[in-house]
Each structure stands twice: as structure tokens, then as C-alpha cells.
Amino acid sequence: MSEQSTPRNTEAAAPVHDVAVLGGGSFGTAMAKVLGENGHRVHFWMRGKAQAEEIRSTRINSRYMPGIELTGDIQPTTDLADAVSKAEIVFVAIPSKAFRAVIRENSDKFRDEQIVISLTKGIEEHGFKLMSEILQEEIPRCRTGVLSGPNLAGEIVNRDLTATVIAAKDPDVRRSVQDLLGCEYFRVYANVDVYGVELAGALKNIYAIVAGLASALEMGENAKAMLITRGLAEMSRFAVSLGANPMTFMGLAGVGDLIVTCTSSKSRNFRVGYAVGQGQKLDDAVAELGQVAEGIYTLKLVKQKAEAIGIYMPLVRGLYEILYDNASIKAVINSLMMSVQNSDVEFILPRTISQ
Ligand SMILES: NC(=O)C1=CN([C@@H]2O[C@H](COP(=O)(O)OP(=O)(O)OC[C@H]3O[C@@H](n4cnc5c(N)ncnc54)[C@H](OP(=O)(O)O)[C@@H]3O)[C@@H](O)[C@H]2O)C=CC1
Ligand SMILES: O=C(CO)COP(=O)(O)O
Secondary structure, eight states, X not given: OGGGSOOTTOSSOXXXXXXXXXXXXXXXXXXXXXXXXXXXXXXEEOSOHHHHHHHHHHSBOTTTSTTOBOOSSEEEESOHHHHHHHOSEEEEOOOHXXXXXXXXHTGGGSOTTOEEEEOOOOEETTTTEEHHHHHHHHOTTSEEEEEESSOOHHHHTTTOOEEEEEEOSSHHHHHHHHHHHOBTTEEEEEESOHHHHHHHHHHHHHHHHHHHHHXXXXXXXXXXXXXXXXXXXXXXXXXXXXXXXXXXXXXXIIIIHHHHHHHOTTSHHHHHHHHHHTTOOHXXXXXXXXXXXXXXXXXXXXXXXXXXXXXXXXXXXXXXXXXXSOOOHHHHHHHHHTSOOOOSSTTTSOOOSOO
């Protein structure tokens, strides 16, 4: 596909491609909008007939993106087979809990060598699988990749300047996604560390919840910086132990996404943490949100995994105790502050092993 595409910023009209976006939530809508504005034909699949009909007739996805008009050739559909069969590239924005089921149920609809990109930032409960691993298991004939970065959907649909990362082993996959999505408000950087980019996107949701909690408790700016930086240390320690490249965490998918979700109430994970910090029960906070906050599931899985492989993750443990063990927030903070004072950057000065 990339051979046919024109370099950016040329006068020549860019070729129109058929693409599919699976998932009619906030992020699926944001990516469909970018692709539509870039002149591509977007087969936009969602499971709700009423939602598809609404978008077809009003050009607005009122539940997930109220007031945002979807211009360009965006064709909402509830026929996944039809969307996938027409597409050169498929983007998947389905929450992690439903990701495998949707792909598996439709695995025979994908073509050999078709490019399939995960937009989902989560981990599967059984087996600690990332979405790219699920794609490889369910549709091994396809070429796969992952898009992740500081990408609040609500800003992208307003054409606010944004950058993201496409991670794929295959250079043609990377180039194709850059060509399809890149435009004057959306820049797509490339990485080959698929596992690191994907894990960064999933892990940062946990620290966004922590940051929301700290914000509700008015802990101050120093505390915010401490939490973001120690969150970065903790998530990179964990990811590196699983084979990710530590340098990936210096990039947009790591530190970039951590900054945006830990400092903005536009992040759903941040908002869940904020609500809990204000005394709301977790279930009520999630119900009120009405959208997915992947971090609450990722937290459980990462705590379990970290314990199983012996990785020190005090923020994960502390947040878990608050959300799931009814621990007092004050007691958890006190225990974190009074734990052993250790190395700042452990890739320079190794930690003293004392949990
Ligand atoms: N929003 C954002 O800013 C960003 C989100 N992401 C990631 O994208 C993924 C999707 O998030 P987002 O779009 O924001 O989530 P939303 O909560 O906004 O929407 C979820 C979407 O998934 C659909 N869905 C849920 N269960 C199923 C199922 N079993 N089968 C088919 N469709 C289903 C919902 O359909 P229905 O309405 O019918 O329930 C809805 O369209 C998440 O992993 C998130 O972390 C990544 C970057 C940015
Ligand atoms: O991943 C995101 C921005 O990069 C979206 O974060 P939330 O899911 O917390 O809204």
C-alpha cells in the first residue's frame, strides 16, 4: 500500500484508501474522523444499530462524541464482515475485555497479509496477553501493529495538535499507518518495540488513577511530579523485566502518555481516581463515567503478575489496597513515604534489594 502513497506536503492529491475502524466509542470515533478528514473511505463498525443509524443520518455519535460532526466519507455499519472485507487496513478500538471475542468470532473475515492495528490500551485477563498478541493468535495471517501515545480522543476530534506512535516490526506497516493518519494536527512517529509501546499504553492507566486520587486529595505539585516520575520508574522496571526496551518509555507512548493522563481530568482513568479520592465507591465512579477506564482491570492483572515474577511495584500495590482491599488512603500514603529510600534511576544506580 505504501508504494502508492504520496509524501506529505506535496501538491498532488493523496490516494484514497478503504479503511475499517472497529469500535464506535470515543477513540474509534476520533480515529474515524482523522481518517475521514484525510480523504479516506472509512467503514466504521459498531455493534449498535441505532448508533450506526444516528451517525448515518446526523453525522454525530451523540453518546461518545456529542456535538462533533463526522465529515468525509465515513460509512457507519453493523456488518463487520463487510467492513473488514472492503478495507486495506483495519483499526481496532474495542475495549480489552471484548477484544479477543470480536476478533475470534470474525477471524475468517480477515485476508492474508491484511494490516490490522490495535488502538486498545489494555491487557487480557487470562494469560496476561496484550492486544497484539491476541491478533497474532487469532489472525496470524495478518500483519499487525499497535498505535499508542498521548491521544485524548476529545482533543483529537477538535483537531488539537497531537502526536502518536505506530509500533510494528514490518516497516511497510509503519509507513502505511503514518501515511494514512498523518496530517496537519496529527503526527505519527514510528517504533519497532511493539511490546514496549503497547505495555506503556496499558500501564500508564494505573498511574492516571493514582494521579487523579492525589489531585482530589490536593497533595500539591511536588507530589504530582513525584508520582508521575516514580510511576515511570515502576512501569519501566516492570516492562523491561518482560522484555520491553527501556528507551521506549522515554518516548511518546511512555512518558508522553503518562504526562497527559496523569495531569488531565479529560482522562477517564484520572477521573475514576479523582472520584475515589473524593470518597466515592469505585463501582459508582465507574458507573457514573459510562465509558471504559481500562486501568481498573489492568491494575489487578499487573499486581498479580508483579507478585508472580517478583517485581517491586509499590504504587500498584498501594492503589490495589485502596481500590480493592478497602485500605485507608492515609495509611497507604504513609507506608509509601516511609518505605526504604532507594535509587532514583535504577538503570544508572541499581536499586538496593529491599522491598
Ligand atoms: N478515548 C481515548 O481517549 C483513548 C482510548 N484508547 C483506548 O481505546 C480503547 C477503546 O476505548 P474508547 O473508544 O475510548 O472506549 P469507550 O468507552 O468510549 O467506547 C467503548 C466502545 O467499545 C464498544 N464495545 C464494548 N464492548 C463491546 C463488544 N463486546 N463488542 C463490540 N463493541 C464493544 C462500545 O460499544 P457500545 O456503545 O455498543 O457499548 C463502544 O463503542 C480502550 O482500550 C482505550 O484505552 C486509546 C487512546 C485514547
Ligand atoms: O489513553 C488515553 C490518552 O492517551 C485515554 O486515557 P483514558 O482512557 O484515561 O481517558
